[in-house]
Amino acid sequence: xxxxxxxxxxxxxxxxxxxxxxxxxxxxxxxxxxxxxxxxxxxxxxxxxxxxxxxxxxxxxxxxxxxxxxxxxxxxxxxxxxxxxxxxxxxxxxxxxxxxxxxxxxxxxxxxxxxxxxxxxx
Amino acid sequence: xxxxxxxxxxxxxxxxxxxxxxxxxxxxxxxxxxxxxxxxxxxxxxxxxxxxxxxxxxxxxxxxxxxxxxxxxxxxxxxxxxxxxxxxxxxxxxxxxxxxxxxxxxxxxxxxxxxxxxxxxxxxxxxxxxxxxxxxxxxxxxxxxxxxxxxxxxxxxxxxxxxxxxxxxxxxxxxxxxxxxxxxxxxxxxxxxxxxxxxxxxxxxxxxxxxxxxxxxxxxxxxxxxxxxxxxxxxxxxxxxxxxxxxxxxxxxxxxxxxxxxxxxxxxxxxxxxxxxxxxxxxxxxxxxxxxxxxxxxxxxxxxxxxxxxxxxxxxxxxxxxxxxxxxxxxxxxxxxxxxxxxxxxxxxxxxxx
Numbered sequence: 001x002x003x004x005x006x007x008x009x010x011x012x013x014x015x016x017x018x019x020x021x022x023x024x025x026x027x028x029x030x031x032x033x034x035x036x037x038x039x040x041x042x043x044x045x046x047x048x049x050x051x052x053x054x055x056x057x058x059x060x061x062x063x064x065x066x067x068x069x070x071x072x073x074x075x076x077x078x079x080x081x082x083x084x085x086x087x088x089x090x091x092x093x094x095x096x097x098x099x100x101x102x103x104x105x106x107x108x109x110x111x112x113x114x115x116x117x118x119x120x121x122x
Numbered sequence: 123x124x125x126x127x128x129x130x131x132x133x134x135x136x137x138x139x140x141x142x143x144x145x146x147x148x149x150x151x152x153x154x155x156x157x158x159x160x161x162x163x164x165x166x167x168x169x170x171x172x173x174x175x176x177x178x179x180x181x182x183x184x185x186x187x188x189x190x191x192x193x194x195x196x197x198x199x200x201x202x203x204x205x206x207x208x209x210x211x212x213x214x215x216x217x218x219x220x221x222x223x224x225x226x227x228x229x230x231x232x233x234x235x236x237x238x239x240x241x242x243x244x245x246x247x248x249x250x251x252x253x254x255x256x257x258x259x260x261x262x263x264x265x266x267x268x269x270x271x272x273x274x275x276x277x278x279x280x281x282x283x284x285x286x287x288x289x290x291x292x293x294x295x296x297x298x299x300x301x302x303x304x305x306x307x308x309x310x311x312x313x314x315x316x317x318x319x320x321x322x323x324x325x326x327x328x329x330x331x332x333x334x335x336x337x338x339x340x341x342x343x344x345x346x347x348x349x350x351x352x353x354x355x356x357x358x359x360x361x362x363x364x365x366x367x368x369x370x371x372x373x374x375x376x377x378x379x380x381x382x383x384x385x386x387x388x389x390x391x392x393x394x395x396x397x398x399x400x401x402x403x404x405x406x407x408x409x410x411x412x413x414x415x416x417x418x419x420x421x422x423x424x425x426x427x428x429x430x431x432x433x434x435x436x437x438x439x440x441x442x443x444x445x446x447x448x449x450x451x452x453x454x455x456x457x458x459x460x461x462x463x464x465x466x467x468x469x470x471x472x473x474x475x476x
Contacts, residue, residue, distance in 0.1 A: 016152075022380075023250075024147055024399050025388045025451060029287040029316065030196045031223035031247025036285065038219070038245070063282075064242050076243035077218060079285035094258045 014103040028052045035082075039106075041103045041115035043088060045097065052099065052119065058102070060085035083107050088117055098122040125372070132378050133445065140385050140428050145420055147382070149389035149402050150181055152213065153202040154283040158229055162254075162293055162328040171202065173392045178213050183205040184390055184416035185220060195222045198398060202392075211244040218245030225249060225287075230276030231269055234466065238263065238279040248287040250318075251276050255298035256305060270302045274312075281313040289316035291362070293332045294344050295342070296320045302347050309357060316358040319344060322362075323401065323453060324463060341466065342473035348374040365454065365466035366447035369474075384408075384427020388420055399426055401453040427452065436461030443467055 001082035020084045022030045051072025058065035066074045073086045078084055084106055090099040106113055154171040158165070188195070197217045204226050205212055212348060217224040225248030226241070233251070253273050254263040260270040280288045290309060294302070302319075309317055321341065322334045336344065345367060351359045352374070361367065361374040363381065371378050383398035391397055395407035396419050407417075408423040426432060433449025438461075441447065449455065454463040 022147075022363065022382060022386070023289070024198070024316070024382065025320070025362050025453065026200070026227065026291075026399065026401055027149065027198045027387075028196075028225035028227055028248045028250040030147065030194070031225055031290055032287055036218075036245055036247070052409070053152065064239055066243055075215075077215075077245035079242075 010111045015068060024115070036077045036079050037084075038075065038112040039078050039086065039109075039115060041073070041110065041117065043072045043074070043117050043119060046085055046118035046120045049118075052090075052096055054088045054090075055119070056087075056091045058087045058089070060087055063075045084109065086115065088119060090119070090122075113115070123357045126427045128372075129378060129446070132380075133267045136380055139380075139382075143385050143420075143424070143428060145188065145386065145388050145417075146193060146195055147387045148185075148195060149200055149387070149398075149400050150176075150197055151201060151208075151389065152176055152181070152199050152204055153207055154392045155206045156201060156203045156229075157206060158203070158230055158269060160229075161265055161328075161331055162295070162322045162334050163326050171392075176390075176392060177208055177395070178216065180207060180394070181213075181390060182216055182220075184396075184411040185217065185222070186301070187415050187417040188428065189417065190221065197222050199224065199226040201227075203232070204231055205237065212241045213390045214241060214244035216245055218249045221248045226274070228252075229264065229265070229269065229301075230273040233272070233276035233279065235279060236285070242283060242285060246287065249280050250289055250291055252278070252293070253282065253290050253305070254293050254295075254311075255301055256308060259298045259301060263295065264295065277312055277314060281315075287316070289318055289358075290314050291318045291320060291402050292322045293322050293334075294336060295322055296340075297333065297338070299336065299340055299343065305349060306357070306359070314357060316360075318347060318360055319363050320364060321464075321466075325401070325453075325456060336469075337471040338469040339476065341469045345370045345374055345470065363451070365450045365464065366443065368443060368467040368470050370470065371446070379447065381448065384424040390416065396423075398424075399453060403453070403456045403459075406452070432459070433462070435459075435466060437468065438462055441467075 014060045042051050045052055052068050055070055056065055057074045058091045058094050062113055066076045088102045100122055153175040154173050157356045205228055210235055214224050230251040251273055254260045257270040261267050280286055321336055322328050328334050348361050366379040387398050389400055390411055391398050394410040394412045396409045397407045409419040430448040438444055438449050450462050
């Protein structure tokens with residue numbers, strides 16, 4: 001802790017926080033934003049309770065999405081300030097059944113959130 | 123006077139940072155395969171590498187020796203070309219799940235929308251693409267006729283993502299030197315926020331091609347270009363951390379020169395070697411993950427990186443700027459290490475005299 005204080009004081013006196021934000025030669029900038037949340041979950045049928053494969057899970061206002069796997073599971077990082085929305089869509093026509101879309105908003109999400117969703121049949 | 127005080131405090135900061143050596147930045151040379159055959163490659167990478175890609179489990183075993191601390195660590199996936207790994211998303215996801223951040227250096231050739239989304243899903247937070255000129259010059263240096271259009275597409279995807287701390291790097295050489303203003307305009311028009319300029323190190327394939335290296339006056343031109351464009355603040359253009367640039371210090375970068383190799387920057391190389399930046403001579407390796415505990419090695423070894431006194435030889439021996447430079451970047455010491463390969467400071471001084 002003492003070392004971190006000394007670092008901060010010396011760094012602040014000379015140039016500020018940029019002393020701790022550097023990129024190596026032939027490296028990348030550091031990841032300074034880091035406000036991301038791991039969203040994990042499972043999509044199943046409300047009628048049967050069975051897992052649904054191939055449901056498109058999208059982060060609203062973002063290009064990110066993922067399709068559920070054989071067990072209806074999905075898992076991806078979402079960039080967020082804490083509140084974000086997910087959209088669940090059946091986009092594979094009649095494959096794996098047909099289901100209604102659903103939107104879910106998550107508030108004050110941090111680190112990891114688990115979202116289990118049941119979709120109604122069309 | 124203020125500049126003098128800042129420099130003195132910065133010297134203190136460097137000493138303290140060297141003593142504490144917190145690991146903030148870890149390169150993983152996850153493959154040495156590459157889909158391009160660039161003229162300036164310092165790694166001599168080819169499509170067929172003599173090394174297999176390092177298994178993810180091997181890397182994670184080393185990563186798991188790092189204790190959970192308040193230090194923010196970014197793992198930088200590099201190569202070769204990291205996108206040649208079919209499990210690149212899984213690699214990123216496993217790193218991120220361990221609470222570390224991750225990023226990637228790429229030539230952008232294989233970076234399409236599908237890959238972009240998959241990598242964001244895996245928690246990628248920073249990204250660097252190479253762009254070594256406009257179409258003709260980029261394709262020439264990258265030795266591939268479509269490489270500019272591929273890089274152009276990749277840049278378009280990256281700039282649209284608010285998640286990514288993204289920049290473009292350019293290796294300045296004889297051919298693209300006069301093109302820098304045009305590249306600058308191109309990047310601004312694309313919406314790129316940050317641009318880093320490098321010179322090419324005479325190692326690997328590059329050492330056989332003198333057209334890649336800048337004369338003294340040309341290096342000074344690069345410094346002047348960066349200095350004037352930085353004042354406009356249209357893009358965060360800077361010189362890389364590759365070397366000490368004398369009178370241009372604190373004018374072409376955010377702060378003074380500080381080679382953090384082995385101080386804040388470590389690496390796990392393709393053969394398991396533990397070192398710092400991948401372009402540093404492999405003889406500096408401090409151990410290997412197959413025989414040594416990675417974090418113990420980081421904590422207890424790395425003496426040549428943390429005590430640079432051995433660099434006070436050759437032309438550095440009597441240099442009046444040695445205390446600020448400490449032998450330039452570590453990657454400029456190769457072979458017998460009797461002299462630094464390139465002294466930016468001397469080149470700039472020579473150019474200023476003429």
